[in-house]
Amino acid sequence: MLLQNVQGRELNQKNESSQAAELADLKRQLAEFKETVKKMEEHIIHIEENTMRKHPEADEPGFIETALSGLSISGQTTAIYQSSSLNLKPGDLKHADGSNLSESELADYQHPSGSATFSTDLIVEMKLTDNDYFQMDLQFANGPGVDANLQGGAMVNNDVMEDPDHHNEVYIAKAFYERTQPLFGSYKLILDIGKYGVNDFFDIGKDVSDQTTQFLNQAINNNGAFDYVQDLQGHGYTYGVRLGLYHESFGIDVAFFSSDSYLQNINKKHSILAGITWTPEWFPGIKSAYQIYFFDNRGEYARFDDQGNLDSKDPDAINTVNNKDNLDKMGFGISINQSFPYGVNVFAKYGHQDDSRDVRHYQDMDETYMVGFDVHGENWHRENDVFGIAYEIGRLTGNHRKAHEKGYQGLFDRRGAIGVGNYADERVLEMYYKLSLNEYINISFDYQFIDNFYYSKVIGGVHFIGGRFNASF
Numbered sequence: 001m002l003l004q005n006v007q008g009r010e011l012n013q014k015n016e017s018s019q020a021a022e023l024a025d026l027k028r029q030l031a032e033f034k035e036t037v038k039k040m041e042e043h044i045i046h047i048e049e050n051t052m053r054k055h056p057e058a059d060e061p062g063f064i065e066t067a068l069s070g071l072s073i074s075g076q077t078t079a080i081y082q083s084s085s086l087n088l089k090p091g092d093l094k095h096a097d098g099s100n101l102s103e104s105e106l107a108d109y110q111h112p113s114g115s116a117t118f119s120t121d122l123i124v125e126m127k128l129t130d131n132d133y134f135q136m137d138l139q140f141a142n143g144p145g146v147d148a149n150l151q152g153g154a155m156v157n158n159d160v161m162e163d164p165d166h167h168n169e170v171y172i173a174k175a176f177y178e179r180t181q182p183l184f185g186s187y188k189l190i191l192d193i194g195k196y197g198v199n200d201f202f203d204i205g206k207d208v209s210d211q212t213t214q215f216l217n218q219a220i221n222n223n224g225a226f227d228y229v230q231d232l233q234g235h236g237y238t239y240g241v242r243l244g245l246y247h248e249s250f251g252i253d254v255a256f257f258s259s260d261s262y263l264q265n266i267n268k269k270h271s272i273l274a275g276i277t278w279t280p281e282w283f284p285g286i287k288s289a290y291q292i293y294f295f296d297n298r299g300e301y302a303r304f305d306d307q308g309n310l311d312s313k314d315p316d317a318i319n320t321v322n323n324k325d326n327l328d329k330m331g332f333g334i335s336i337n338q339s340f341p342y343g344v345n346v347f348a349k350y351g352h353q354d355d356s357r358d359v360r361h362y363q364d365m366d367e368t369y370m371v372g373f374d375v376h377g378e379n380w381h382r383e384n385d386v387f388g389i390a391y392e393i394g395r396l397t398g399n400h401r402k403a404h405e406k407g408y409q410g411l412f413d414r415r416g417a418i419g420v421g422n423y424a425d426e427r428v429l430e431m432y433y434k435l436s437l438n439e440y441i442n443i444s445f446d447y448q449f450i451d452n453f454y455y456s457k458v459i460g461g462v463h464f465i466g467g468r469f470n471a472s473f
Helices: 002-054 063-068 398-406
Strands: 071-084 114-127 132-142 171-183 187-196 238-247 250-258 270-278 289-301 327-340 344-353 367-376 386-395 426-436 441-451 462-472
Touching: none
Parallel strands: none
Antiparallel strands: 071 114, 071 462, 114 132, 132 171, 171 187, 187 238, 238 250, 250 270, 270 289, 289 327, 327 344, 344 367, 367 386, 386 426, 426 441, 441 462
């Protein structure tokens, strides 16, 4: 027992000695830590002082919001798949001498059973002041569309913007500055200058203007008889200046654009436009829009003679910057967009252009009539869904019709002729339903029936069935 007590006292002494050593070591580490913290604080203060000297406004409330105010970045991605029922048979297309194309020759014009396209946009917008605005839109597009081998008057996919010569390249679609200047109280003068689309301001229509979420057919989304100028790559944009004078619900626009986006040609190849717009409010908070516009495209066209021949000075270089054709082309269009309560919108278009000139930019028609409507899903508890239906008639007239019957090579490949006496107006019926999955993603189901496809009563009706995926941010 005595031995156990002695051993216990020795053990306690050792424990006390060990604890004292640990406590001393802990105090030393704490002192070192305090010294380190002090040095870090001094370093941080030094950094903050330097930063504040460079950016004294950074210490003010709302600095971050002020620096980024007016800047917004958005974008969208669209993928479209379409199938075609076109099945060309001997006798459907002919040579210029009236003989039938062989089956092997027809194979070059047949539509594939299905085809996909893809497009994406990155849009940067900056509100510089209350009256100044800038926008840049970077685009990328891929895929020629299901009707690329043989396009009718109304192309079935308005989202096709791929340039085969610059495949898989991002391009600047828009880069423009806008200035709004108040005048005389309720008047305002709006200036836009830079690169953008002619149809941003002419041929307006909020329910028939966006192929990524609305109708796909070009002659429905845009006026089919409006050969509006654009870059030679077919993206739909060019350089120009637009001036608008607006007073309450009335507006007048005039504009000047380069015909091919090559500024060295702008003095001889350009477009002059003028339009009148009326935006009444028939129902509280619901605006409608009506517009009539005129265009004069100068210095770039060839003519069709009375025998149906295309008389071009430069037939092998029609879609190039150095083309020597220099004739003018004029036309006009009417756009009606009537909105009603409960998400119902009715719209119509009419267009007419000179039928003695060929087409250099857009759809192959001289006259168009279009009418349609859409209904938003608020009526069936699907607020962001949309159902739309439209009907369009496209027409060739005069010497242009003769050329199509005979066959020719222009911007469009019309060497496959329909034959004399086989012409008929092309008629388009399109229906779509947009199903909104959430605020950012939607899918659409699209059906088009084109009767007298390619302006041919021999070819007759062709069905196009499509699906579309769209995501935005």
